[in-house]
Amino acid sequence: MKIQNLEIKEVFESLVTSEKGLSEYEAKKRLHEYGFNEIKEVRRDSLYRKFISQFTHFLAILLWVASGLCFLSEYLNPGEGMLSLGLAILGVIFINAIFTFIQEYRAEKAIEELKKLLPYYVKVIREGLLKEISAREVVPGDVFLIAEGDRVPADARLIEANRLMVNNAPLTGESDSKIRNHQPFKGDSLESPNIVFAGTLVVSGSGKAVVFATGMSTEFGKIAHLTSGIEAGLSPLQREIIKVTRIVSFIAVVLGVMFFVIGTFIGKTFWHSFIFAIGIIIANVPEGLLPTVTISLAMGSQRMAKRKALIKTLTSVETLGSVTVICTDKTGTLTQNKMEVKKKWTLDNEVTSIKWLMRIGYLCNNASFDNGNYKGDPTEAAILKIAREDFKGEDIIAERIYEIPFDSDRKRMTTINIIDDGKFVLTKGALETVLPICNSIFEERGIRKITEEDKASLQKVYHSFMEEGLRVIAFAFKRVSGDFDRIKVKDENIESALVFVGIMGLEDPPRPEVYEAIRKCREAGINVIMLTGDASKTAIAIGKQIGLISENPVVLEGKEVDSMDDDILRSYLTSREIIFARMSPRHKLRIVSILKDIGERVAVTGDGVNDAPALRKADIGIAMGIAGTDVAKEASDMIILDDNFATIVNAIEEGRAVYENIRKFISYIFASNIPEIVPYIAYVIFKIPLPLTIIQ
Structure with a gap:
């Protein structure tokens, strides 16, 4: 049975829990059964494996071979300085490995520090008592409370919702906030308004929910699992270094064999020619490439960190x-990633109509201003901000006596407020749901019946706003009699015969x-x-x-x-x-x-x-x-x-810049290593003393 389809009583029965929550004994039992409520890290190698990998990549292997050939040459023909060269190459391998490992270890530690900024505690009800626990200890069947600013700790079915709006952007990528409720829903869980998902954010309101999935069983976890099976492959630099290393290795071996044959042909002893061939091979190995690449990358990394x-x-x-x-x-x-009002429109754009637009935006609003910050749904916060600016930061005293909350079907919100001893119905929402419940329009000269010509003008402005990618919010009001009793009047009658005031266009502005x-x-x-x-x-x-x-x-x-x-x-x-x-x-x-x-x-x-x-x-x-x-x-x-x-x-x-530096160095290797062979060619052909020894 899909949990979003169930009545609240059936939800508790299916999860074997109640409004009083789990007992501590049952919670510990389930923690043992389901494990901690955490997302397993995407296949991270251990520190040991990361350190060892610095010695086993292709260029490091080439240097290991070069070092081994140096030691072999020293063994066969001592005193030529090959021992020192072999030890120097080993030093290059170890210094480079340690340096690279330290750089990447520091980066990981910086990431760990970033993680500490995230909230890890949640309010749950256990044995009928409210308590705060680590989010990783939440288990299926736990009943938890969420409010504005909270991060949802696990996938859960709502059992109470009070003007609750959730931003699913971390999960879906959609920036729009979604209204949530606790009513059964016949449809997919990802589309269900009675489900809140791990990792999403509460932007306004409050609620109570019962957990049905934790850790890797959440939608968050399922995507993380998908990620763990994906291989990115080698980086472009790794592929290029492997390619260059293979070319250099091939050239070195060919030259070594060629000079071994030449040496033997002109009468050199087998061992003399063999040792010289080894020297030629070692001379062509780019020992300096590995530390140069590493230093270039590390310096680039440090410059990037400053930026x-x-x-x-x-x-x-x-x-x-x-x-x-x-x-x-x-x-x-x-x-x-913050909404702001970019445009506003009333029929005549006069002071009085703009004031009413701002008054409705201020009062028919659940966002708040506290300690210099606007809190709540981003759209409502943006409307409150421009309204406060219009009223020069002064608070409007107007008691709210009733509210019809926003929901995804009606796409509007309505409040009844007492303004200057009068009762006013204030409404804001999508134009397509606000305009049909209006029969009048506001202008400087007063209120008059709305005409088809007015509606056509409004639609033209609306479409121009939409073409600019703006989110359009419409505003309307009406005054009701002093003896108005909202208990005796149905909501649909409250939201009728309104006076249309205007619209605002909002956007998340570009950086x-x-x-x-x-x-x-x-x-x-x-x-x-x-x-x-x-x-x-x-x-x-x-x-x-x-x-x-x-x-x-x-x-x-x-x-x-x-x-x-x-x-x-x-x-x-x-x-x-x-x-x-x-x-x-x-x-x-x-x-x-x-x-x-x-x-x-x-x-x-x-x-x-x-x-x-x-x-x-x-x-x-x-x-x-x-x-x-x-x-x-x-x-x-x-x-x-x-x-x-x-x-x-x-x-x-x-x-x-780093890529260009590495490319120049690789060009230098080929430009310098090949001429180093010329002295030996002169030595062989012209019988002159050897200008450079192999160690040189």
Whole structure:
């Protein structure tokens, strides 16, 4: 039986619990049975394995072989200095391994410090008593309380909800807050208004819920498990170093064999020619490449850290420099993740009508202003902010005597307030639900009957707001008689015959530095693709504001992507201007996989658990340090400490500088090692004394 379908009594029965919660004995028993309520880390190697891996990569193996050949040569022909060279090469291997390990260990410790900033306690009811426990000790059957600002500790079915709104962005990527209630729901659990999910945030109201899934059994955990099975593969730098090392090794061996044959042919003894061949091979091994690469990467990592980019693995520094595509989330990365009122409209835009618009926004509102901060649903907080500014920070005294809460069906909220000894019904909500319950409109000259011409003008303004990607909220009111008794009047009669006042257009504004960052990406040949859980109109509007797209971009939603095979999607991904909206974790992962298949070097940004699979699959995953979930941070290669897209572009600049330095050094190796063979050729052909010894 699906828990969202059940009545509250049936919920308690199915989970073998009650309103009084579990007993301490039963809670301990279930903790032993189900384990701690925590997400297992994405396959992290032990410190021992990480340290050992510094000695076993391809270039290190080549140096091990070179060192072994030095010791063999010293054994066969002592006194030529090969022992010192062999020990020096060993020193290079060990110093490099220790240095790299320390750098990556420090990065991990910095990530651990970030985790300590997250809340870990929850209020539960056990044996009828309210107590606070660690979130990791929550078990199925626990009854817990949530309120504004809390993080939901586990997947749970609501049994009480008081104006409860939850932001599911960490799970779904959608920035809109969702109204929650405790009524049974016939439908999918992910769409159910009576379910709250682990890791999501309470933006307003309060509630009580009973846990039905914890840890890896939550929706959060399921996506984390999906992430653990994804392999990102070798970084571009690792692939290039392996390629260069193989080429150098092949050239060294060929030259060694060639000079062994030449030495034997001109009458040198077998052992003399053999030792000299070993020397030639060792001379061509780039002993300096490993420490040079490591130092370059470490210095780049330190410079990035000063610019708010924390690198988890040193090779990610260079990977950034070779990125050709950035797949970025919208909310909080390209935008500021806070709503603000951008436009407002009344029929005549006169002072009196604007004042009424602000008065309704102030009073028909459950957000609050406390100690300089606005708290509550982001949309309501933005409306309260502009209303307080209009009233110059003065509080409006108007007792609220009744409220009809917002819900997803009605898409509006109504309060009854006493203003100057009069009772007023105040309503705000979606235009399509507010306008039909209005029969009048407000203007400076007074209230008059609303006409079709008024509605046409309003619809024109509404559509212009929508084209700009604004969220439109409508406002209305009416005065009721002094003897009005809300107990005797049905809600539908309260919300009728209202006076329409106006609308506000709100948006999550772009970060001011993003436009310039996008321009830099274009100049550097990097294509930026927006992958968002929000609606396409919102994504298009933001994309235009930040210079990401022009007038005719390719825009695809999740349902359209589902209907495409890989070949069709691949053809779309070659477009220079493309936006993906209503994206799920599965969609993001598929897009990143196809981009890599067509040869792109892909960076992916994200903050929610829904971004984790794509972060893991990308050539470099970039998580947000402030808004990022633990799962996203674990799956990433780099963490942006200020959640700013411009920081990513700065990090790419550093990465490209490191890449260029490494490329120059590799060119130097080939330019210097090959001429070193010339003295021996002269020695063989012209019978002159050997200008350089092998150790030189």
